[in-house]
Amino acid sequence: MLSKKLIKKVLDAALTTSADFSEVFIEEKLSTNVSLISRKVEKSSNSKTFGVGVRIAKGYRSVYGYTNSALEGDLIKLATDLAQSFPGESQNIEFELEEMKVGNTHKIKILPSDVSIDEKVNLLKRADNAAREYDKEISQVSVTYLDYVQKVWIANSEGTYVNDIRVRPRLAIAAIAANDKIKQTGFNGPGGHIGFEFFTEQINVEDEAREAARVAIAMLHADECPSGKMPVVIDNGFGGVIFHEAMGHSLEATLVAKGGSVFSGKKGTVVASTLVTAIDDGTLANSWGSATYDDEGNLQKRRVLIKDGVLNSYMIDKLNAIRMNDECTNSGRRESYRYAPTSRMTNTYIDNGESTFEEIIADTKYGLYAKKMGGGSVNPASGDFNFSVSEGYMIRDGKIAEAVRGATLVGTGSEALLKVDMVGNNLLSAQGMCGSASGSIPTDVGQPTIRVSEITVGGRKGSN
């Protein structure tokens, strides 16, 4: 770790030209990665990450540099090199760093770094056994255990000086079901911003593994999904990826600030069905996308993005707030010191409505029931998005019918959420990794079961 004195020196060196803001981000991370395949532990490694990122800004324009060096000479040189991007007289900004604040809103009981590797391996074995025992047709199981303890220190020329510790364990289970002709996979990857107690207090490892196996088996016996436009019921949990892709990314200041998003300038207007209220909440206790502070040293918070269909707030980081002349929503996040922070999602979900799951299915004459979703992507300029259905069923006459596989849903963000005509009352979240401008970061997606009245379904069976 760098001393407070050295941090101050670097911040000062960064302000020797005409810049008006400087920031130091220090990261120390220890991670463990153990994986099992074919019933045996195949890979196991520890990784130690250490790096420092220096950011300097004038107004909303910024420059960034990073290094693995902790040497004073290297850091001062990095800061002064970067400062050359803002030629001119120094603004003589005087400040003192505050007493260091330590993030502590997410309770951690057992640090994964204090847990023996054998206990971690044991989780892999339990998951492997449970998945294999689920059905004879499970032909292969791969399980990966990951954890990290990431300590960050963020200091800036406004006096901010915080230390946040992010602890994230995760178990990723992939089950493969096979017969003579085909192979199908099922995946489940529970995780949290929590200690090792996650595996005893919050989840049951066997249940999570059986869930991966269940999906693989269901899809092995599924028919190809038909294609065409139809109503789609998207289940709770990872189904929330529809909001994440269809609207979430386009509400990040990264593109909104430059006028490039389909939702630029749309605050206060109707952008979704009145049944939709959507929230991005970085404070949810021990959730995968939570932290005490964002990666600019501001306290995480809850943001109501859409209220009853009306666009209420974007997700905005410090510098984009200046560019947009809007309020910073403390949404600055980054994968590591290798990235300058920008506005990103945390735990994002559509809030509960009033319908029950049963009512939604019973009300659907014909359509697709997307029980489990895979990932997706979006082009935030056009708003065109896609995401894949990893477990699907046809709905006929208000009843869940045959299983179907291989479906992808595509749509336009500005339209898809307007077509939500039923929202359930069974909100649930699931964990994912989200890749964008500032790297790959942990995010939760979530929603209750919802129905979209019409969306394009792409499958291999062709149209009916």
Add this chain to the structure above:
Amino acid sequence: MNFDLLFEKAKVKGIEDIQVYVDYEDGLSIQIFNGEIDKYTISTTQNLTVKGIYNSKMGVVRSEEINDDIIDFIIDSVIASANTIESEDEVFIYEGDKEYKEVKGLYNPELDKLDVKVKIENIKILEKKLKAIDKRISMVQAVYQQGTGKVIIRNSKGLSLEKISNNAVVYAYVIATDGKDQRMVVEYEMSNDYSDFDLDKLAQKWVDRATSLLGAQPCESGEYEILLTNTASAELLSSHTSMFSAESIQKNVSLLKGKIGETIGSNNITLVDDPFIAKSTQSGSFDDEGVATSYKEIIKDGVLKGYLHNLKTAKKDGVKSTGNGFIRGISPTNFYIKPGKLSYDDAVKSMKKGIIITDLDGAHAGTSPISGDFSLQAAGFLVEDGKIVRPVALITVAGNYLTLLKDVTDVCDDLKLDMRYIGSPSVKIKSLIVSGT
């Protein structure tokens, strides 16, 4: 870090053989928006990976902190890691090959020497050109990115290898708007020779790409003849490269198991792993295990010839490593489908009714290298009687990658490598299922 000291201490602790792999990288990135520098990033990084054999198991540790103070941490971690391994596969630290082919054109000192002011000026000019060519271009972000990397490998068997390479990429996000529709494309050009960047040519090409998609609408659902452009075909290949890894075969998660010598593609498909092409950071005379790399045809005229191996999988199959053992697992070097003779324009003209697919999205979720099934968001152009009728978007194309390889009816002459150095020419395909309106 004093590697000799590390090797010595490791030996004392019972580590039979040990290898260090270090990569150093200097990076520069300049992003221009509205004529100003919007983002400017400089970096100096290093990354150490140590592998050691302890009780016949391979332990691995990584660290970005590299100094003598962490030697004990490194050794303890290697032992702890090795102790958890249960796989009985034989593992190796390699003594090296007799010969390593010299690969030219990996490092261009001129690129590093060129003043950063020139790079900034030119990327500003590119942004300006992109906006000036067509009024419908509403927003541009142009980026210049450069990296110089050095890799060193040393091990306790006396192997000592070094490789230096550099590379630059010019890319841009280009948004076109016609008042009703808005389209964004991300286009790039890579080289380590700065004079390869012809800004006028790039600007025109990229603007044409962005504007050509304006007004795109879904087409009718159905089965269509398809022309997959070079970049779209590379995207699909890239999602399926793990099929060709011997590790996937041995773990029984690849459809290509037991298929060597069988026809798995149309006879105009030859798939190559080529570590010797100039100006590619994926090129080099050795892989991360220190094994000499080689040029090989994985598919020749439609017939599967072999898999990609590292030392471990090769031993298991009783073959030689193909030099594809990399830090993150088995992967190709420069991996591409060999070009044919047909020009792209002639390929379009030869279609009666079909779709040119220029963009495929969502490949990380909509493809599965295990089943080969894919269903992806796509955009491109509807073709009738050899002529482009209109742009299409928000459709999906679905199929199976192995079926697609068999259904390739012709291969164009326009090979292009993507940013991961996976490439393809444009390919014509008998048909795919398209879902639209």
